[in-house]
Amino acid sequence: MIVLCVANNKGGVGKTTTVVNLAAAIGKTGRKTLVIDADGQGNATYSLTGLVHPTPSLYDVLMEKISLEKIILPSNEEFVSIVPGDPRLQNIDIELAAKPAREWKLSRALRLIDFEYVIIDTPPSLGLLTQNALAASQHVIIPVSLSEFSLIGMDKLLATIDEIGDELNIEDLELLGVLVTFYDETRLSRETYGILEKKFEERLLTTHIPKSIKLEESHRRNESIVSFLPNSPAGLAYTDLAQEVIKKSKAS
Amino acid sequence: MIVLCVANNKGGVGKTTTVVNLAAAIGKTGRKTLVIDADGQGNATYSLTGLVHPTPSLYDVLMEKISLEKIILPSNEEFVSIVPGDPRLQNIDIELAAKPAREWKLSRALRLIDFEYVIIDTPPSLGLLTQNALAASQHVIIPVSLSEFSLIGMDKLLATIDEIGDELNIEDLELLGVLVTFYDETRLSRETYGILEKKFEERLLTTHIPKSIKLEESHRRNESIVSFLPNSPAGLAYTDLAQEVIKKSKAS
Numbered sequence: 001m002i003v004l005c006v007a008n009n010k011g012g013v014g015k016t017t018t019v020v021n022l023a024a025a026i027g028k029t030g031r032k033t034l035v036i037d038a039d040g041q042g043n044a045t046y047s048l049t050g051l052v053h054p055t056p057s058l059y060d061v062l063m064e065k066i067s068l069e070k071i072i073l074p075s076n077e078e079f080v081s082i083v084p085g086d087p088r089l090q091n092i093d094i095e096l097a098a099k100p101a102r103e104w105k106l107s108r109a110l111r112l113i114d115f116e117y118v119i120i121d122t123p124p125s126l127g128l129l130t131q132n133a134l135a136a137s138q139h140v141i142i143p144v145s146l147s148e149f150s151l152i153g154m155d156k157l158l159a160t161i162d163e164i165g166d167e168l169n170i171e172d173l174e175l176l177g178v179l180v181t182f183y184d185e186t187r188l189s190r191e192t193y194g195i196l197e198k199k200f201e202e203r204l205l206t207t208h209i210p211k212s213i214k215l216e217e218s219h220r221r222n223e224s225i226v227s228f229l230p231n232s233p234a235g236l237a238y239t240d241l242a243q244e245v246i247k248k249s250k251a252s
Numbered sequence: 253m254i255v256l257c258v259a260n261n262k263g264g265v266g267k268t269t270t271v272v273n274l275a276a277a278i279g280k281t282g283r284k285t286l287v288i289d290a291d292g293q294g295n296a297t298y299s300l301t302g303l304v305h306p307t308p309s310l311y312d313v314l315m316e317k318i319s320l321e322k323i324i325l326p327s328n329e330e331f332v333s334i335v336p337g338d339p340r341l342q343n344i345d346i347e348l349a350a351k352p353a354r355e356w357k358l359s360r361a362l363r364l365i366d367f368e369y370v371i372i373d374t375p376p377s378l379g380l381l382t383q384n385a386l387a388a389s390q391h392v393i394i395p396v397s398l399s400e401f402s403l404i405g406m407d408k409l410l411a412t413i414d415e416i417g418d419e420l421n422i423e424d425l426e427l428l429g430v431l432v433t434f435y436d437e438t439r440l441s442r443e444t445y446g447i448l449e450k451k452f453e454e455r456l457l458t459t460h461i462p463k464s465i466k467l468e469e470s471h472r473r474n475e476s477i478v479s480f481l482p483n484s485p486a487g488l489a490y491t492d493l494a495q496e497v498i499k500k501s502k503a504s
């Protein structure tokens with residue numbers, strides 16, 4: 001079972017859009033995929049099912065009130081199931097802070113299930129939810145938009161992920177790659193892309209996700225882009241991303 | 253002294269862009285304005301000064317190691333000063349959780365200073381940093397982008413802000429308004445704008461901020477849009493927003 005999380009404390013860089021569409025594209029290859037919505041906003045849950053804040057949810061699993069397999073839901077995408085998130089996750093830091101093994105709740109919960117891929121969506125924060133996601137994962141993908149704020153946050157983000165890995169003694173967490181999102185051909189974007197290429201070299205994933213209003217539209221339809229418009233630039237990009245992720249995650 | 257915070261737990265909806273440009277536009281009217289960067293990403297600090305994570309910062313104030321006026325910095329904008337943020341703010345929830353009056357640290361710190369306007373930038377979260385910002389404020393502005401995720405989060409966000417107001421017994425916090433950001437004329441945007449108009453009626457601010465690459469460009473120049481391109485659609489919008497905010501905040 002390959003577990004990967006999508007993380008970036010910068011808001012709105014395409015974490016959820018990547019989780020949903022990467023999972024759906026992997027599902028299209030016939031591989032059983034589980035999405036974990038570890039974000040109290042429940043955006044991945046909504047996009048994949050049309051449900052708003054269903055309960056019970058991941059919150060109840062992390063608080064050890066229910067076991068994970070009891071709350072797995074089917075999604076609108078073939079071969080993709082989901083563990084939903086709800087708003088009680090938003091203040092879980094305060095509730096989990098004093099508990100033993102507080103960063104390992106998700107990791108433990110995942111031991112009882114079996115999928116080919118598990119993909120975890122995280123909130124724009126480096127608190128306990130994201131730490132639980134990292135501790136449970138073998139791989140992390142970091143989406144980065146071609147904006148100044150997204151770029152300048154990258155060094156600190158990578159350093160913090162390393163720190164978390166060390167402090168928690170996470171044995172096998174590695175960076176699968178940095179994923180450029182909101183890619184277009186404006187001068188500002190091309191400048192930033194050039195900086196990212198130099199900075200990250202082979203850690204920059206080959207696939208980049210183009211800016212596309214179709215991605216917003218597909219969330220509204222509660223359909224992935226690879227179901228809605230597989231041959232659009234965004235659809236092709238997420239299909240390519242799935243191939244790149246499958247190859248890279250098997251290789252390690 | 254009028255204290256207002258800009259809040260929304262959804263990422264990337266234009267909180268920082270609004271804080272920076274609203275503050276600059278108010279500064280252009282000759283009113284002494286203080287920006288508080290209550291977000292560990294330090295985006296407002298970077299945009300207004302070019303500095304990345306200067307210390308000491310708001311973190312040291314909230315942890316009661318230094319008093320606020322000692323860390324106020326000038327910005328690149330006339331009449332605008334800033335209390336910077338740094339990454340230690342990102343895990344302050346865990347550090348503050350056990351302290352007495354943990355949501356009131358910022359409110360207390362603000363008693364010692366005098367500006368005409370104080371504008372607080374918050375992270376995409378409803379944790380202790382945002383709670384400190386709300387407890388310190390008389391007004392809150394909620395930026396909302398014309399996207400599905402931003403829209404569906406609104407009910408829960410407003411309910412949570414009310415809840416926080418009640419639980420903390422914040423006497424005079426009121427919603428100054430909902431601010432539409434990333435406004436354009438696409439069908440998807442016009443649909444969402446229509447829904448927001450119906451839903452919020454007079455609570456929807458008259459000014460809306462157009463989608464404009466110039467706003468991204470002005471962050472890179474460490475210059476506000478009202479200094480860089482005051483007569484661009486985005487520059488005019490933030491100038492109008494300042495007028496609307498000044499009028500509404502005086503009226504209450």
Ligand SMILES: Nc1ncnc2c1ncn2[C@@H]1O[C@H](COP(=O)(O)OP(=O)(O)OP(=O)(O)O)[C@@H](O)[C@H]1O
Nearest residue numbers: 011012013014015016017124210211212216263399
């Ligand atoms: N490549 C793209 N082109 C155009 N729009 C996009 C693209 N990727 C994402 N979006 C849109 O941008 C918004 C932000 O994306 P998304 O919610 O996936 O980011 P996020 O990092 O998960 O945000 P948060 O930090 O709040 O969890 C959404 O409205 C989404 O539909």
Ligand SMILES: Nc1ncnc2c1ncn2[C@@H]1O[C@H](COP(=O)(O)OP(=O)(O)OP(=O)(O)O)[C@@H](O)[C@H]1O
Nearest residue numbers: 011147263264265266267268269376462463464468
């Ligand atoms: N009206 C707009 N038109 C075009 N780009 C914009 C607009 N408003 C903001 N942006 C850009 O969108 C990105 C997100 O904006 P911003 O950082 O202000 O959002 P935020 O809500 O503060 O994000 P976070 O939740 O991470 O704090 C930035 O790169 C910014 O330059």
Ligand SMILES: [Mg+2]
Nearest residue numbers: 015016039043
């Ligand atoms: Mg998200």
Ligand SMILES: [Mg+2]
Nearest residue numbers: 267268291295
């Ligand atoms: Mg911000």
